[in-house]
Amino acid sequence: MSTLVADGTVEIAVELGVGRSALEGVWDSAVWGTNVWGQSDTSLGDWVDFTCDVVDESLSTTSGTDQTDGVVTHWAAATCSLRLLGPAWDPWHGPYAGLAGPGLPVRIRWRPATGMAALAGIADDEEDLDASGWQFAFVGAVDDEGYNWNPQTDPARSYAALAATDGTRILSAFDGLEQNPQGAQETASQRVTRILDTALWSATLRDITAGGVAVQATTLADNAWTMLLQVADTDLALLWIRRDGYVCYRPLGRIKSMVAVDATIAVCPADSSQIQMVDMEGGQPTVTRNIVSISRQARDETDTPVTITRTDDESVARFLPHTYQRTDLIHWDDDWSGVIADAVLAGSAWPRDAPQSVELNSRVDPRAAQLLLGLDFDHRLTITDGVSAWQVAPSAFSDVQINRREITGVIALLDMSAWASGAWDTAKWDIDQWGYI
Numbered sequence: 001m002s003t004l005v006a007d008g009t010v011e012i013a014v015e016l017g018v019g020r021s022a023l024e025g026v027w028d029s030a031v032w033g034t035n036v037w038g039q040s041d042t043s044l045g046d047w048v049d050f051t052c053d054v055v056d057e058s059l060s061t062t063s064g065t066d067q068t069d070g071v072v073t074h075w076a077a078a079t080c081s082l083r084l085l086g087p088a089w090d091p092w093h094g095p096y097a098g099l100a101g102p103g104l105p106v107r108i109r110w111r112p113a114t115g116m117a118a119l120a121g122i123a124d125d126e127e128d129l130d131a132s133g134w135q136f137a138f139v140g141a142v143d144d145e146g147y148n149w150n151p152q153t154d155p156a157r158s159y160a161a162l163a164a165t166d167g168t169r170i171l172s173a174f175d176g177l178e179q180n181p182q183g184a185q186e187t188a189s190q191r192v193t194r195i196l197d198t199a200l201w202s203a204t205l206r207d208i209t210a211g212g213v214a215v216q217a218t219t220l221a222d223n224a225w226t227m228l229l230q231v232a233d234t235d236l237a238l239l240w241i242r243r244d245g246y247v248c249y250r251p252l253g254r255i256k257s258m259v260a261v262d263a264t265i266a267v268c269p270a271d272s273s274q275i276q277m278v279d280m281e282g283g284q285p286t287v288t289r290n291i292v293s294i295s296r297q298a299r300d301e302t303d304t305p306v307t308i309t310r311t312d313d314e315s316v317a318r319f320l321p322h323t324y325q326r327t328d329l330i331h332w333d334d335d336w337s338g339v340i341a342d343a344v345l346a347g348s349a350w351p352r353d354a355p356q357s358v359e360l361n362s363r364v365d366p367r368a369a370q371l372l373l374g375l376d377f378d379h380r381l382t383i384t385d386g387v388s389a390w391q392v393a394p395s396a397f398s399d400v401q402i403n404r405r406e407i408t409g410v411i412a413l414l415d416m417s418a419w420a421s422g423a424w425d426t427a428k429w430d431i432d433q434w435g436y437i
Contacts, residue, residue: 008113008116008366009112009362009368009369010110010111010113010116010362010369010370010373010407011110011111011112011113012108012109012110012137012373012402013109013110013134014082014106014108015106015109016104016105016106017105017106017107017141060080060081060082060399060400060401061078061079061081061137061138061397061402062078062079062396062397062399062400063076063077063078063079063166063396063397071233071234071236071326071329071343071344075229075239075240075241075377077165077166077168077169077241078138078140078165078166078168078241078397079140079163079164079166080106080108080138080140080162080163080164080165081161081162081163082161082162083159083160083162084159084160084162085156085158085159086155086156086158086159087155087156087158089149089158089159090149090151090158090160091147091149091160092149100147100160101142101147102142102143102145102147103141103142104141104142104147105139105140105141106138106139106141106142106164107136107138107139107140108137108138108139109134109136109137110134110135110137110369110370110373110374111133111134111135112370118133119261119263119367119371119374120261120262121259121261121262121379122259122261122370122371122374122375122376122379123135123374135243135373136242136243136244136245137373137374138166139166139167139243139244140164140166140167140245141169142162142163142164143163143164143165143169145163146164146165147160147161147163148160148161166241166245167201167205167241167245167247168225168241170199170201171196171199171223171224171225171228171247172223172224172226174198174199174200174223174225175222175223175224176198176199176221176222176223176227178220178221179219179221180219181218181219182218183215183216183217184216184217184299184332185214185215185216186214186215187210187211187212187213187214187215187251188211188212188213188231188232188235188237188249188251189209189210189211189212189249189251190212191212191218191231192228192231192239192247192249193206193208194220195220195227195231196224196228196247198224199224201224201247205247206246206247207246207247207248208247208248208249209249209251210251211251211252212231212235212237212251212252213234213235213251213252213331213332213336214331214332214333215234215235215331215332216296216330216331216332217299218330230328230329230330231330232249233326233329234296234329234330234331234340235252235331236339236340236343237249237251238250238377238378240377242376243374248377248378250378258378258379258380258393259378259380260379260380260381261375261379261380261381263367263371263381263382264381264382264383264384265277265358265360265371265381265382265383265384266383266384266385266386267280267385267386270386274384275360275365275368276364276365277358277360278360278361278408279358279359280357280359280383280385281355281357281358282353282355282356287322287348288315288319288322288348288349288351289322289323289324289344289345289348290311290312290319290322290345290348290349291309291312291316291321291322292309292310292311292324292325292341292344292345293308293309293325293326293341294307294308294325294326294327294329294338294340295307295308295326295327295337296327296329296330296331296332296334296337297328297329297330299332305327305334305337307327307337308338308341310338310341310342310344310345312345312349312350315345315349315350352415353388354383354390354392354413355383355385355390355392355413356412356413357410357411357412357413358383358410358411359408359409360372360408360409360410361406361407361408362406362407362408363405363406369407371411372400372407372408372409372411373402373407375394375397375411376394377394377395378393379393379394380392380393380416381394390413390415392413392414392415392416393413393416394412394413394414395412395414396411396412397410397411397412398410398412
């Protein structure tokens with residue numbers, strides 16, 4: 001484990017899953033498994049300890065969504081890059097030869113530095129933390145072409161550049177074999193469970209809320225991550241891989257209340273409870289969708305799905321027609337197509353004035369580091385410009401740079417009020433379904 005203190009605000013731990021028994025034939029004896037890392041009661045032992053091997057200025061992370069696609073939003077993979085300094089990381093002649101390379105598990109953890117109070121709301125579940133209070137910022141593995149050795153004339157200056165991705169890469173790499181169609185009218189969360197079972201995803205790394213809309217039968221003959229996104233789009237659900245590596249799924253109407261982070265981000269803090277931002281991108285029109293047509297897939301050769309079209313005439317008059325059509329969704333009943341169309345209109349027929357993103361820097365406000373490292377997609381916080389205040393959720397983290405002097409980064413934001421006001425409420429939408437309070 002390599003640790004550093006960034007600007008006196010947080011401690012960072014960078015850890016690699018190189019087992020103590022790695023050179024004793026553990027791999028060859030066919031007892032290798034991703035679940036053994038970090039478990040002290042296995043033959044592989046815990047994560048390897050190493051000291052001061054991460055090159056300063058080299059550690060960065062990013063994760064988030066593509067808001068231009070999907071019914072609600074599409075979650076993207078979290079990534080991490082760093083450099084390991086010294087000849088020990090030579091993949092041919094170093095002590096970890098054969099292990100230092102693609103597939104090497106990587107995790108980054110953090111905790112408030114001594115004397116720094118932890119922000120309420122962004123801690124992981126207590127069972128995921130050790131006695132020292134470490135929290136997860138990233139868990140993943142080195143990419144297929146993500147380990148690059150750079151020898152130097154002075155061996156002490158040689159380094160390995162690592163690029164790692166979270167568990168999304170595992171699910172994206174799994175293409176299922178075709179089975180007989182099954183699962184007709186099972187709930188969306190049950191379908192998510194079956195997809196993860198087929199993809200051999202660990203049952204201990206799941207946080208799935210039961211329920212969801214009834215879906216059609218499937219052969220499961222597709223890419224696992226693609227199938228999961230299709231279920232989430234159909235169910236108007238939240239799907240993402242948490243910072244600690246858990247697959248999380250929140251179906252419509254049964255979403256857990258979003259965790260309120262005890263922090264308000266402001267342009268100019270009025271008091272000590274507000275975290276000062278460096279910069280804010282103001283509200284801008286997002287992708288406009290004001291004529292929405294939705295239909296499900298046909299259940300069989302005798303079935304003809306109904307296409308339901310919803311139009312926001314005022315938006316069309318103001319912004320011109322912007323159409324959106326989906327015919328690949330897998331819900332069972334035609335009526336649900338209307339619910340999806342209404343949801344798309346509610347979120348994209350009109351631009352929002354809430355900020356699209358904020359930039360934070362731990363040197364400007366020490367608490368910013370905790371938000372950039374610990375905030376997740378089921379959290380909710382407040383943004384204010386001194387006049388207006390918005391309830392928002394993070395939708396992406398980009399350019400999070402970590403070094404001994406500072407932690408900086410940008411948080412893209414999702415305006416929660418899009419689903420909590422206006423005509424949508426009168427159309428049977430319950431604001432609690434998105435955890436908005």
